[in-house]
Amino acid sequence: MKTRMLILEDGTVFKGQAFGSEAASQGEVVFTTGMTGYQEAITDPSFYGQIVTLTYPLIGNYGINRDDFEGITPQIRGLVVRELAKSPSNFRVDETLDNYLISKDIPGIEGIDTRKLTRIIRKQGTVRALLTAADEDVNIEEYVAKLQQTPLISDHVAQVSPKAAYPSPGRGMRVVVIDYGMKHGILRELNKRDCDVLVVPYHTTAQEILAWHPDGILLSNGPGNPMDIPQSVETVKSLIGQVPMFGICLGHQVLSLASGATSFKLDFGHRGGNHPVKSLATGRTELTSQNHSYAIDDASLVNTELEVTHVALNDGTVEGVKHKRYPIFSVQFHPEGSPGPEDSNHLFDDFIALMEKEAEKGKQHA
Numbered sequence: 001m002k003t004r005m006l007i008l009e010d011g012t013v014f015k016g017q018a019f020g021s022e023a024a025s026q027g028e029v030v031f032t033t034g035m036t037g038y039q040e041a042i043t044d045p046s047f048y049g050q051i052v053t054l055t056y057p058l059i060g061n062y063g064i065n066r067d068d069f070e071g072i073t074p075q076i077r078g079l080v081v082r083e084l085a086k087s088p089s090n091f092r093v094d095e096t097l098d099n100y101l102i103s104k105d106i107p108g109i110e111g112i113d114t115r116k117l118t119r120i121i122r123k124q125g126t127v128r129a130l131l132t133a134a135d136e137d138v139n140i141e142e143y144v145a146k147l148q149q150t151p152l153i154s155d156h157v158a159q160v161s162p163k164a165a166y167p168s169p170g171r172g173m174r175v176v177v178i179d180y181g182m183k184h185g186i187l188r189e190l191n192k193r194d195c196d197v198l199v200v201p202y203h204t205t206a207q208e209i210l211a212w213h214p215d216g217i218l219l220s221n222g223p224g225n226p227m228d229i230p231q232s233v234e235t236v237k238s239l240i241g242q243v244p245m246f247g248i249c250l251g252h253q254v255l256s257l258a259s260g261a262t263s264f265k266l267d268f269g270h271r272g273g274n275h276p277v278k279s280l281a282t283g284r285t286e287l288t289s290q291n292h293s294y295a296i297d298d299a300s301l302v303n304t305e306l307e308v309t310h311v312a313l314n315d316g317t318v319e320g321v322k323h324k325r326y327p328i329f330s331v332q333f334h335p336e337g338s339p340g341p342e343d344s345n346h347l348f349d350d351f352i353a354l355m356e357k358e359a360e361k362g363k364q365h366a
């Protein structure tokens with residue numbers, strides 16, 4: 001088996017064995033703590049441009065199956081694991097993780113100390129890294145200097161948002177999804193509730209969206225920094241107060257920025273399937289699926305019409321907001337789970353109820 005190196009911008013070098021594609025690759029390295037759910041994570045478009053470290057020590061043991069994709073094309077730049085399972089065993093297995101990554105041209109590295117790597121990420125926050133073949137004559141300093149000079153990418157959403165609108169018809173509430181890099185799980189939840197869905201690209205104007213007479217708008221998850229998509233923030237600003245809205249992850253951040261709040265980058269992000277979040281309305285704690293680097297600044301909400309509804313119990317950051325006057329709410333975590341717990345799945349029902357209530361009001365006024 002070929003050797004491969006993961007070189008970090010601080011000069012740390014991890015040597016391990018290669019799997020997946022032979023390509024060299026570069027990106028921000030992040031870690032996620034789910035014990036299962038690697039197929040969903042690899043295909044979640046919110047990971048666009050990132051090298052993903054899975055902290056669970058044995059990955060690939062149930063292979064890749066037909067059902068657990070969260071996106072059509074995986075957007076990660078590389079995969080880092082402690083140990084890759086070579087012979088998956090599961091009734092759903094279609095192919096090995098190794099073969100899947102080869103077919104998608106994504107390189108992987110195994111056999112490194114992922115605990116050490118995770119500690120470095122926890123300490124340094126943003127860590128750019130390079131995955132490359134471990135040749136004897138590699139000049140590490142040259143690579144490190146290059147990494148340090150590489151600007152972080154900022155066109156994430158343009159890369160993963162669909163190029164054109166498409167329908168996913170139903171007979172229930174009409175929902176326009178602004179797709180910043182939507183996970184399939186979100187569409188699955190709307191379809192399950194018979195919504196009449198139209199998925200539109202991130203640059204669709206408010207006028208175009210309203211021309212569809214939606215009962216509600218869902219702002220999807222997506223990759224990157226919410227401040228990199230100011231036009232999308234402007235679009236949402238002009239939609240506030242017109243139709244019920246539900247934001248998820250990047251959608252929550254865009255909605256908050258559109259309401260006048262500010263965002264910041266967390267020290268090392270929340271990624272995994274066991275993040276406890278407290279709902280302030282019920283006092284109950286829900287375990288949530290999360291994948292984000294940025295968060296909304298609590299203090300900045302004072303100048304907005306939003307109020308906090310959910311708080312992360314690990315670090316006290318904002319996990320959800322709602323509008324004080326309009327039927328609008330959003331959460332930083334993933335109520336669709338996939339992968340991870342579905343404790344918060346009821347938020348999709350809340351969204352439907354909100355839309356039905358508004359539609360009823362509209363009828364009374366007509």
Ligand SMILES: NC(=O)CC[C@H](N)C(=O)O
Nearest residue numbers: 221222224249250293294
């Ligand atoms: N999953 C998401 O939508 C992530 C939102 C944003 N890209 C972040 O990292 O904070």
